[in-house]
Structure formats: C-alpha cells, structure tokens
Amino acid sequence: MLNSVWRRIVIKVGSALISPDAKGCSTRYLLAIARFINECRQQGVEVVLVSSGSVAAGRNAIAFTHQPLPINVKQAMAAVGQTEMMAAWSHLFDFRCAQILLTHDDLSNRRRYLNIDNTLRTLLANQVLPIVNENDSVATAELKVGDNDNLAAMVAILVDADALIICSDIDGLYTANPRTNAEARFIPRVEQINADIYAMAGGSHHAIGTGGMLTKIQAADKATRQGVDTLIINGQQTTSFDALLRGEAAGTLFVRQQDRLSAKKHWMLHSLKSQGSITLDSGAVQALLHKGASILAKGITAVEGQFDKADAIWLCDSAGKQLAKGICQYSATELQLIKGLHSQQIATTLGFCPSEVVVHRDDIALLA
Numbered sequence: 001m002l003n004s005v006w007r008r009i010v011i012k013v014g015s016a017l018i019s020p021d022a023k024g025c026s027t028r029y030l031l032a033i034a035r036f037i038n039e040c041r042q043q044g045v046e047v048v049l050v051s052s053g054s055v056a057a058g059r060n061a062i063a064f065t066h067q068p069l070p071i072n073v074k075q076a077m078a079a080v081g082q083t084e085m086m087a088a089w090s091h092l093f094d095f096r097c098a099q100i101l102l103t104h105d106d107l108s109n110r111r112r113y114l115n116i117d118n119t120l121r122t123l124l125a126n127q128v129l130p131i132v133n134e135n136d137s138v139a140t141a142e143l144k145v146g147d148n149d150n151l152a153a154m155v156a157i158l159v160d161a162d163a164l165i166i167c168s169d170i171d172g173l174y175t176a177n178p179r180t181n182a183e184a185r186f187i188p189r190v191e192q193i194n195a196d197i198y199a200m201a202g203g204s205h206h207a208i209g210t211g212g213m214l215t216k217i218q219a220a221d222k223a224t225r226q227g228v229d230t231l232i233i234n235g236q237q238t239t240s241f242d243a244l245l246r247g248e249a250a251g252t253l254f255v256r257q258q259d260r261l262s263a264k265k266h267w268m269l270h271s272l273k274s275q276g277s278i279t280l281d282s283g284a285v286q287a288l289l290h291k292g293a294s295i296l297a298k299g300i301t302a303v304e305g306q307f308d309k310a311d312a313i314w315l316c317d318s319a320g321k322q323l324a325k326g327i328c329q330y331s332a333t334e335l336q337l338i339k340g341l342h343s344q345q346i347a348t349t350l351g352f353c354p355s356e357v358v359v360h361r362d363d364i365a366l367l368a
Contacts, residue, residue: 002245006162006229008046008124011037012152012219016169017235018053018085025057025081025088029236033167034092036241037129041095046124048159050132050152051089057081082133089131096128101135107154114310114329118355120159121362153219157226160362164223165244166216167235172252173213175200190254193221220254230254268325268365272312276305276332277322278339278358285317288324289366294357295326297346300339307332315359324366326359 015022017029037047055074058081064073082101090097100119106112123130132155134148149166156164176184190197201214213232220230233240233251243250280288284299295315307313308331315324330338335358338346347353 002040002043002045003163003229003247006045008048008159008161009040009163009165010048010050010152010156010159010161012050012148012164012166013052013235014148014166014168015052015056017167018051018088019056019059022056022059024060025053025084027088027092030088030092032238032241033235034089036245038093039245041127041129048120048124048130048132048155048161049089050148050155051085052133052148053085054078054082054133057084057088085133086131093129098123098128098130100130100132102132102151103135107158111310113158114327115354117158118329118360120155121360124159147215149215149219150222153222153228153230156223156228161228163229163231164219165231165233166219167240168216168232169234169236170213170232171234171237172232173197173200173217187252188249190220190252192257193217193224193254224254224257227256227258229256265365268312268327268363269367272325272327274314274325275307275311276303277314277316278303278328278335279316279318279320280323282318285323288315288364292361294361295359295364296343296356297335297338297341297358298343300335300358303332303335303339305332309334309354313359315364322367324364326365327363329355329358329360 011033013030013033017033018025020026020028037049040047055069055077058077058079061080062073062077069077082099086097086099100116102116106116120130132151134151152164152166155161170178171186173187173190174184175187178184178186187200198214198217201212201217216232220232223230231244231251231253233244240250278295278300279302280295281299281301284295287293287299288295301318305313307328309329311328312325313328314322315326316322328335334350338349341349343353343356346356
C-alpha cells in the first residue's frame with residue numbers, strides 16, 4: 001500500500017497534464033491520476049488536489065494568438081477555463097469535489113489563512129475532495145503566488161500534509177536536462193536541498209506551463225523544511241502511480257528535514273506569542289491531555305486578555321497551570337459571550353458560527 005506514514009497528501013497536477021496540446025482539457029493523463037486519488041482515499045488517505053489548467057482550458061474561448069499573453073487575456077481565459085477544468089475533474093470521480101481559488105494575499109492574511117484552513121478541514125472531514133487553484137481570473141502580479149508548484153507547497157504546509165506529490169511530465173530530478181543532455185543522470189533521492197540541487201534546475205519547456213524544475217525544487221525546499229516529504233513523479237506514466245500504491249519508490253523523493261508534528265509544536269510554543277488565556281473545566285482538561293480533543297466553548301470557564309481570532313492563547317486548568325498553547329478561532333470578546341455554551345448555541349448567541357470548536361486539536365501544542 002501507499003507509504004504507511006502518509007495519512008494526508010497533497011497532489012499537484014500541472015497544465016502539461018491537464019492540457020497536453022495546450023488546446024483545452026484532456027483526460028489523456030487525468031484518468032490515471034483520478035484512479036490514484038480514488039485508491040488513496042480507499043486506503044484511508046486524505047487527499048487535497050492542486051490543479052493548474054484554467055488558462056489552458058479556456059484558451060480556445062478567447063481569440064488571441066500573440067505571445068506573451070496580456071494579463072487581461074489570461075484572466076479571461078482563466079475565467080472560462082476554470083469551470084471546464086472543474087467539470088473535467090468532477091466527471092472522473094463518483095464523490096463530491098469542491099473548488100478553492102486562492103491568491104498569495106489570501107495565504108499571507110492571518111484571518112483568511114485560518115478560514116481557508118477551516119474550510120479545507122471541513123471538506124476533508126466530510127469526504128469531499130478539495131481542488132485548489134490560483135485565482136488567475138482576478139490575480140495580478142503583486143497578488144500571485146506565481147506558479148502552482150509553490151502554491152501546492154504552501155497548501156501542504158497549511159493542511160499539515162505528510163507528503164506533497166508533484167506530478168510532472170518528467171521522471172524526476174536529473175543532473176541536467178535529459179531532453180538536451182544524453183549524459184544526464186536520474187537522482188532518485190535527495191536528502192537535503194542545497195545550491196548543487198538548485199543548479200540542476202531548468203525552465204519550463206511546455207507551451208502553457210508557468211513552472212519548470214526550478215519551481216518544483218523551490219516547492220520541495222519549502223515543504224521539506226516544514227516536515228513534508230516531497231515527490232516529483234512522471235504523471236504521464238501510470239507505472240508511477242502503480243508503484244506508489246504498492247509502497248515502492250517512484251520519481252525523486254526529497255526527504256523531510258524534520259518531524260512534521262514536532263516542527264509545528266516547536267513553532268507554536270516558541271515562535272507564537274500568547275495574547276491571552278482560557279481556563280478549562282476538569283472534563284475539558286482530561287479530554288485535552290488524554291484524548292487529544294479540540295476545545296469546545298462548553299468546557300471554558302474563564303477568559304483572560306484581549307486577543308483576536310487566529311491569535312495564540314494559553315490553555316489552563318482551574319488552578320491557572322498552563323497546559324498547552326493553541327490558536328483560537330474566536331476573539332476574547334466573542335468567547336466571553338459563548339463560554340460554557342454548547343456549540344449549537346453559538347450561532348444564536350453571536351449571530352454567526354465560523355467554527356464549532358474554539359481551538360482545533362491540530363492547532364494545539366501540549367507543554368508536556
């Protein structure tokens with residue numbers, strides 16, 4: 001089966017696989033990728049799909065032949081092509097898919113980042129496949145991530161993925177471009193990304209691709225530094241997916257540089273400054289320490305400090321002992337109103353309910 005330690009993965013599919021001839025969507029390579037995603041889900045592995053292809057899918061709808069494409073033409077093509085790309089994916093699955101369109105600004109804004117995280121968690125919890133793409137129909141140069149390789153790395157970090165699988169039209173990393181250099185050697189495993197690894201990268205050769213090996217190495221660098229194994233595989237070859245499903249090597253593996261959970265725990269405990277605290281009743285304390293549970297409003301007895309949604313806070317017992325640090329889904333003002341209430345009462349009290357939990361278990365770092 002798939003690597004047994006991978007319970008959540010992000011799969012990135014590039015434009016060269018979505019639209020091989022740069023003239024709209026094609027299922028030539030997508031069928032094998034869809035089968036792989038389905039098999040992963042059957043094995044209990046959660047999947048987030050990052051898919052390029054909106055500009056390619058809408059290329060025939062906008063009459064423009066000059067290169068490079070102006071930003072307004074790209075945006076118009078993306079607006080048309082995004083629905084066609086989503087339709088192509090949806091037709092390949094017998095379960096629900098969801099569209100998530102992002103810009104760099106969405107990921108850098110603390111509130112939006114948390115909202116995206118909540119949405120993705122909810123979709124995965126309900127067995128819906130999130131399909132993420134950059135919002136090319138509105139994104140301008142200063143708001144763009146720039147390529148979906150790096151976007152996929154950011155999403156993998158956001159959702160605490162165990163692995164990022166980048167599907168390309170090449171077998172993986174080579175010492176040189178294998179299309180132009182017959183002496184190029186394949187590299188199956190990279191323990192650490194350094195200047196020598198970056199020196200092996202080239203640009204994109206595909207007519208509609210925005211990324212090449214350089215952006216894939218950049219993505220791997222981002223992801224592995226945050227404890228996410230990263231693979232570059234040939235998405236045109238069904239044997240790549242068959243090997244992964246058997247738990248065998250495929251493509252180039254970039255090894256995670258640190259444990260995912262300990263890295264996040266270290267970041268939360270030592271990098272995030274606490275803005276306040278909440279006191280938990282005995283039941284909530286037991287659930288926190290022994291069951292790895294999220295914190296509900298019902299279990300909160302007191303709120304201290306002035307903090308906003310997405311701020312870090314201390315989770316304390318009735319004696320004031322700090323047990324853990326977590327990222328709060330509500331402001332201090334909101335918590336004062338809903339503490340002690342059942343989750344079903346939050347919407348009635350506040351007029352809205354962005355989350356049924358106050359601190360999600362994935363956003364908690366225990367002190368002991």
